[in-house]
Amino acid sequence: MRALAAGELRRVLARRMLRVLTLLAVAGITVAGVLTFLNTEKVTSEQLVARTQAAAARTAACEAGTDPPEVDGRGIDPQRLPPPGSAERREFCRFAAGGVDDPRFKLTTLKGILQGTTAPLVVVAWLIGASVIGSDWQSRTITTVLTWEPRRARVLLTKAFACVVVASAFALLAQAMLSLALLPSAYLHGTTAGANGDWLLSVLGVLLRGTGLVAIAAAVGFSVASIGRNTAAALGIGFAYFLVIENVVGSFLEDFRRWLVLGNAIVLVSGQDSGGEVIGRSVPVAALYLTAVGIGLLAVATMVFRRRDVA
Amino acid sequence: MAVIELTGLRKEYQRFRRPPIVALDGLDLSVPDGGVFGFLGPNGSGKTTTIRCLLALARPTAGDCRVLGVDSQTALPEVIGRIGSMVETPGLFPAMTGRRNLALLGRIQGIGPAAVAAVLERVGLAERADDPVRNYSLGMRQRLGIAIALLKDPQLLVLDEPANGLDPAGIKEVRELLRGLGAEGRTVFVSSHLLSEVQQTCDRVAVLARGKCVAAGPVDDVLAAGGSHGLVVRLGDLQAGRAALAEAGIESLLEADHLRVALPPAEAERVTRALVHKGLYLTELRPEEVSLEAVFLELTGEHHGEAQ
Structure with a gap:
């Protein structure tokens, strides 16, 4: 059993698609880190306060008409501005004189970023699960393996296990790399204020729940492709189900969202009961529901695989 | 003792809104221990289906299928370590090298790298063993498939058209390899449509037509009976x-x-x-000299005639 699992892990890792996905992930994370660094700026709290005060003074002068503002570096004819003291003038000045955006990168925003990147990682996990078993059917390697280990349930579940492990590791590594790529921005161009123990726990929670969701996505993608004996079938069914059926049902029947996979996934990733406006669904129940979906589909795939003829 | 025993083996493939295809129609076959057994039949006669049933890759609709004394549908794991097989063109992992393909399969049965190297040498793939399989020709893939079948040092070899895609030199090598394996006391069950190969390689032969065995026995007896x-x-x-x-x-x-x-x-x-x-x-x-080809055509042609 251990040899079979080790072999399957090596086969998944040897796949060209995984290498391509890894390269794309590394490139994307690097670009994200560089862009974040370039778009952030190191300022002290005092400087930020001073900038805020200066902006407030500009706004006040604009409203009073003592300092005609500039828009895009060009002066504006005071005759064309709304009269001082009017609501239109105040609105214009807030826009023209501008507030002050905090240019620092706040480490505490990492939690939201990691939640946001869970969605593409779930798609990648689905792809890994579907393509591994799909290509096994296509290249008939499944037949070769069965002539060495005829216990079909063992073979299929070991393959699914390998996909789940690889997809989860991929997701964890990608999230870890992304966090590392953003650290220079946080330490050199930002602030770690608020990044305390509670925050760290909440980030770990996001990682844990996100990885769990990725594992379930890999198992579901694997199961659907195994039943259809085809990668494209799994991708097509996934696209049709989530983008068409779940979106339509979720849009028209809000009360029903807690029974949809997407609704439960949103609650799980958000980490908040009834998160993402999925009313009446708690995080633990969402986790259990999604796990049941994954295990159920894997059980169906195993049952089908045990009964079907292998070419 | 028979290493393969098929009794009334029937296999139907269901089709949507059409009558099922009967691939095997009550096949009875007994393959004795030792030697090379040829399994002949025209395309679509049920050779590969029979091999799939033997290896539990397909579920028979009816009948018994015993291999090395066990029911292949329920107890194959007990004897799989003693059966080497290749079904049609072997399914290989294209991103991996030939050696890696063998090594990962070998580990399932606890077979180490020394045996892998030896079997690669035996099938003439040692020099290209570290190339990715995706760069192999059809003939090289076929050799690797034979290597996979030999890797377990099996008591029973089940080979489906092993000479497919091989050049004449390769066919000769496979012929000698099969003869050698049979002479070592192993049982080699080989399906083929190359009648001359079967005639030159096999000790016994069974002729399959329309899912039924129409002749079986020592090659000379089949020639004498059918010719x-x-x-x-x-x-x-x-x-x-x-x-x-x-x-x-x-x-x-x-x-x-x-x-x-x-x-x-x-x-x-x-x-x-x-x-x-x-x-x-x-x-x-x-x-008059009687060739297996003549017997084969006579037996299978007669059967086609009956069916029509």
Whole structure:
């Protein structure tokens, strides 16, 4: 059993698609880190306060008409501005004189970023699960393996296990790399204020729940492709189900969202009961529901695989 | 003891809104221990389906299928370590090298790298063993498939068309390999449509047509049973010879350079007597050679006729 699992892990890792996905992930994370660094700026709290005060003074002068503002570096004819003291003038000045955006990168925003990147990682996990078993059917390697280990349930579940492990590791590594790529921005161009123990726990929670969701996505993608004996079938069914059926049902029947996979996934990733406006669904129940979906589909795939003829 | 025992094996493939395809129609077959057993049949006769049933890759609709003494559908894991097999073109992991493919499969049965290297050497792939399989030719893939089958050092080898895609030198090598394996006391069950190969390689043969075994036994017996029993008669004046034979009540057929006489070899004396009586002298008289191909066509052709 251990040899079979080790072999399957090596086969998944040897796949060209995984290498391509890894390269794309590394490139994307690097670009994200560089862009974040370039778009952030190191300022002290005092400087930020001073900038805020200066902006407030500009706004006040604009409203009073003592300092005609500039828009895009060009002066504006005071005759064309709304009269001082009017609501239109105040609105214009807030826009023209501008507030002050905090240019620092706040480490505490990492939690939201990691939640946001869970969605593409779930798609990648689905792809890994579907393509591994799909290509096994296509290249008939499944037949070769069965002539060495005829216990079909063992073979299929070991393959699914390998996909789940690889997809989860991929997701964890990608999230870890992304966090590392953003650290220079946080330490050199930002602030770690608020990044305390509670925050760290909440980030770990996001990682844990996100990885769990990725594992379930890999198992579901694997199961659907195994039943259809085809990668494209799994991708097509996934696209049709989530983008068409779940979106339509979720849009028209809000009360029903807690029974949809997407609704439960949103609650799980958000980490908040009834998160993402999925009313009446708690995080633990969402986790259990999604796990049941994954295990159920894997059980169906195993049952089908045990009964079907292998070419 | 029979290493493969099929009794009333039937396999139907269901089709949507159409009658099922009957791939095997009550196949009975017994393959004895040791030697090379040829499994012959035209395309679509059920050879590969039989092999799939043997290896539990397909579920028979009815009948029994026993391999190395166990029911292959329920107890194959007990004996799989003693069975090496290759079903059609072998399914390999294209991103991995040939050696890696073998090593990962070998580990399932606890087989180490030394055995992998030895079997690669045996099938002539040692030099290309570290190339990715995606760069292999069809012949090389076929060799690797044979290597996979040999890796377990099996008691029973089940090979489906092993010479497919091989060049003449490769076919000769496979022929010698199979003969050698049979001589070592292993049982080699090999399906093929290359009749000459089966004739040269196998000790016993079974002929399959429309999912049924239409002949089985030692190759010589099948040839003798299925072939005609004619004589080839060669002499200077074929027309005169034919007339002399007809006068003696012996029917003959004029071929390009000889006469074919429909008499068993035991009655050759009647031919010589009739010809000598007319002053005609033989240059050659011998039993007609029967090829497995002729027997095969006769057996399977007859079956096609019945079906139609």
